[in-house]
Amino acid sequence: MKNAQMNGAEILLKALTDQGVEVVFGYPGGAVLPIYDALFQQKAIRHILVRQEGGAVHAAEGYARSTGKVGVVLVTSGPGATNAVTGLTDALMDSIPVICLTGQVPTHLIGNDAFQEADTTGITRPCTKHNYLVKDVNDLSRVVHEAFYVATTGRPGPVVIDLPKDVLQNKGIYKGAAASEEHRSYRPQVRAEADAIDQAVELIANAKRPIFYTGGGVINSGNVASKLLTEFVKLTGYPITNTLMGLGAYPGSDPQFIGMLGMHGTYEANLAMYNCDVMINVGARFDDRVTGKIAEFSPKSKKIHIDIDPSSINKNVLVDLPLVGDVATVLRQIMKRWKDGGHKTDKKALAAWWKQIALWRARDCLSYEQSKKIIKPQYALQRLQELTKHRDTYITTEVGQHQMWAAQFLKFESPRHWMTSGGLGTMGYGLPAAIGAQVAHPKALVIDVAGEASIMMNIQELSTARQYRLPVKVFILNNQYMGMVRQWQELLHGSRYSESYMESLPDFVKLAESFGGVGLRATKPEELDGVIEQMLATDNFVIADIMVDQTENVFPMIPSGAAHYDMLLGPADKAARPVSEEGMVLV
């Protein structure tokens, strides 16, 4: 192909190919027809046709999170773009690199309320890391390359490129990505300052009651960051807790891992956070689900915070020692300093600290009352864990109680195998995300741990799974309630279950069959293993409808606005502690 003879759509695809893009999740429409025409005439890029644009963005998120590559989305103007907004916001909150290509009316019609016109750059400005409106075909390749750079570097995030139809049709010149060229204004900092590293090493070495509090930033930084983190945590012998977004950054079955922290975190993790004297935050952002009541958040500790985004520092919690930089780079700096300086930990203090932690652990905070008659949701997940642990398994979730139980009861041994909507909490995320992960890992086992309410939000994507023969497994913990809503109504609103019962649910078995998949159901504990085994043996997509206890609640729970030591550990706890007035206004 001669350079000058390419039209915008062809230039776009060439730029994507040069960026290593293999898959695009999309949905066509008038404004992007030139791109679809160009896609039709090439083989390098595979297009996955979703059933709603929202599904495309979540699929791209699942693809990105499970591979470390960029997830690419292609949607048409107007409603195509507006349907993508939830997914973009989700990717922004969870720092997922996504490029979303949106069609736009031709440049001369912009602003005229033309057919399917929406102010896409205006609408997506607050829900993207950056966005572009390309007005000249000769800017197109540069913008695409820049967009990939912005989406993947620093704190990753979604980037929108809005493409007027005339720009796609006009002929122009393609320019390759200039690898060495620095961006004129955007320059993320990856290395931390040397004297801050020295101070950090001193603090870490002299700690008596240390804890690593690590998060999604470790995953964002790449698999090598997880490796370095694991090495350093092992080297120190210190306890480590993970956020919801960080699960898998450190092996979940290692004895130094004391579980997730936060609202539904473990007793030992939250009490260790409260009582520690040195906190080493690695790529976590002091989210309110984690801190609980800020005024009582880890009051006795010196806090070290490694984060690539300076705006994460001192945003919610004031820290003593910020280290702005990339997790892998900064951990390398720290470990070098540690080894060069021959640093040693305080073994005696550490032994006492572990003894204390062991006492907290002995509370066995995740225990629940087993039943012979009814499937407990926790038990269903324990069985799922047991029967899949030898497999290369990727887990996605929807949002609700099932999501929290999945975080508590499944074990994540390596990064990029756990995908959940943490920051935005988007119901409907899990199925399309599983589709994206399965596209990236066709041979792997991909399971969406779902709730019966959430799954209805993007159920249409089963059709996508069918079309591309993606054998995703939807494991529904069916409590016939918006369980998380019901739990809050029980605890905070006098058990007035306003609109949280799921009426008129479909028959999920028949529903799976009607989409061309396999439906299974378990209603009694003794049916569970059989259903899971059958699900795992099926080379097609499956919905496993697991009928679970309708009234089960997620424990431990730190009620909104409460401190880490103020955990509800089980049903008996709840009546004893009314939620504060300040707590009632929090979400």
Add this chain to the structure above:
Amino acid sequence: MADPKKLPSVIEKHTIAVLVANEAGVLARVIGLFSGRGYNIESLTVAEVDAEKAQSRITIVTSGTTQIIEQIKAQLRRLVPVFKVSDLTIDGPAVEREMALIKVVSTGDKRVESLRIADIFRAGVVDSTNKSFVFEITGATEKINAFIKLMEPLGLKDVSRTGVVAIARGEKPL
């Protein structure tokens, strides 16, 4: 970075200079950031300052606790088309100026008095009719506030202000 732990939690006014790429949507990004995150804007001015490099300079007067001000600066620096952010209130002495055009409509003693006060404030007359003056006044915000206050009983009819522009004293550029 200032250490927010050591600084008081009182609300302070800060003047922040932001050097940005002069491209479509950049002002919307800055303003959207302030409204979306609930920060105050007391005044905001913007104009291109380097046509060749296509750079504009935005001066924002805002207020907040030390933690909020630090957060505002970090958020501004996060925007892709932002080159530089400087807190002129912290980074050393700065000159701050505002310009205003002020219309006063009156006759007789009031008209004479308005002219006399304008003279004291070194405000120039840039337009006049039998019944009206348009004064041009430059200075610190407080000076302009004071002038406007004095004009109120003398037939003040219309005010147009630029908002603050500011620059650090001394040799160093932004």
